[in-house]
Amino acid sequence: GENVEQHPSTLSVQEGDSAVIKCTYSDSASNYFPWYKQELGKRPQLIIDIRSNVGEKKDQRIAVTLNKTAKHFSLHITETQPEDSAVYFCAARDNQFYFGTGTSLTVIP
Amino acid sequence: DSGVTQTPKHLITATGQRVTLRCSPRSGDLSVYWYQQSLDQGLQFLIQYYNGEERAKGNILERFSAQQFPDLHSELNLSSLELGDSALYFCASSVGQGITGNTIYFGEGSWLTVV
Numbered sequence: 001g002e003n004v005e006q007h008p009s010t011l012s013v014q015e016g017d018s019a020v021i022k023c024t025y026s027d028s029a030s031n032y033f034p035w036y037k038q039e040l041g042k043r044p045q046l047i048i049d050i051r052s053n054v055g056e057k058k059d060q061r062i063a064v065t066l067n068k069t070a071k072h073f074s075l076h077i078t079e080t081q082p083e084d085s086a087v088y089f090c091a092a093r094d095n096q097f098y099f100g101t102g103t104s105l106t107v108i109p
Numbered sequence: 110d111s112g113v114t115q116t117p118k119h120l121i122t123a124t125g126q127r128v129t130l131r132c133s134p135r136s137g138d139l140s141v142y143w144y145q146q147s148l149d150q151g152l153q154f155l156i157q158y159y160n161g162e163e164r165a166k167g168n169i170l171e172r173f174s175a176q177q178f179p180d181l182h183s184e185l186n187l188s189s190l191e192l193g194d195s196a197l198y199f200c201a202s203s204v205g206q207g208i209t210g211n212t213i214y215f216g217e218g219s220w221l222t223v224v
Contacts, residue, residue, distance in 0.1 A: 034212055043111065043199060043215040044152070089152065096165050097142070097213050101151040 002027040004092050006100025013080050014108050021103045023090035024072040030092040033066060033073045038087045038102075047088075048075070080107045112136065113216035115200050121222045127188040130219045132200030134181055140164070141183040142213060143175055144199040152199070158183055190223045197221075 003026040013019050023033075031052040036044035050057045050064045050073065057064050061080075066073040073092075077084055085107045090100040112135035122128055134141050143155040145168075154167030158177035169175075172190075177183040187194060200216045 036215075041197075043217050045111070046212055046214070049212060091213075096157070097154070099152045099154070 002030055002092055002094055002096070002098040004090060004098045004100045006090050006103060008103060009101065010104045010106075012106045012108060015080060015082060017080055019075075019077045019080050019084070019105055019107075021075045021088055021090070021105070022072060023074070023092075023100050024070075025092040025098070026071065027092070027094050028068075028071065029094040030098075032093040033064070034091050034093075035064060035075050036089045036091065038089065040086075044089055077105075080105075082107050082109050111214040111216060113138075113200055113202050113214055115198075115216035115219050117219055118217065119220045119222075121224060122190060124190055124192060124223055126190050126223075127186065128190065128221065130185040130187070130198055130200075130221070132183045132185070132202075132216060134183070134200075134202030135214055138202035138204050138214075139181065140203045141177055141181070142201040142203075143169075143183070143185050144201065144215075145196050146199060146218075147193075147196040150196075155185070187221070192223050195221055195223045 006023045034049035037047045038044040061078045063076040087102045089102050114133040116131045139160045142157045145153045155169040156175050157165040172188050175185045197218045199218045201213045203213045204211045
């Protein structure tokens with residue numbers, strides 16, 4: 001089955017700086033890569049996703065890039081704000097959803 | 110609001126007991142997934158149902174079972190509860206069964222505390 005690895009496990013940035021979270025996957029059949037944001041005690045919420053036929057997708061301050069050859073994808077958050085502080089999960093889907101282990105992002109005001 | 114409804118939101122029970130968690134998927138979604146999230150842990154996939162049939166099994170204990178009913182709601186049954194079963198249990202749903210399905214949407218979760 002698919003194996004999704006996520007790094008780093010924790011990340012602290014100053015407000016206004018950029019944050020990058022990276023994930024790798026093992027199964028070349030995976031074709032859909034969503035990212036979820038989970039605030040403490042809340043449900044994971046989809047923030048952005050990318051399909052395997054696209055290399056990059058952007059939504060305001062959030063962007064995701066996909067390198068199919070290297071089997072890795074990344075989440076980029078620019079101009080970080082304190083409300084971006086949360087745990088972020090990447091996922092890859094072949095015929096199942098496989099989640100990374102999460103990155104706890106802290107944005108320091 | 111994701112459209113996925115879970116009940117109860119909170120539950121406190123004693124070791125050895127049995128509980129049932131309930132999930133109603135988003136309207137039109139045929140797949141239901143169950144995940145367990147312990148404190149400061151990731152999302153552990155338990156089981157998936159598609160249109161009433163079991164589709165995939167993850168790290169689900171034998172003490173746990175689930176089913177999806179004809180109206181597509183699902184129940185997760187946890188029995189002979191242990192302290193380590195205390196966790197946040199998420200239900201999620203998607204349109205399809207994985208290969209052709211779209212995004213997975215999570216419910217608010219059921220907090221289970223075993224004392």
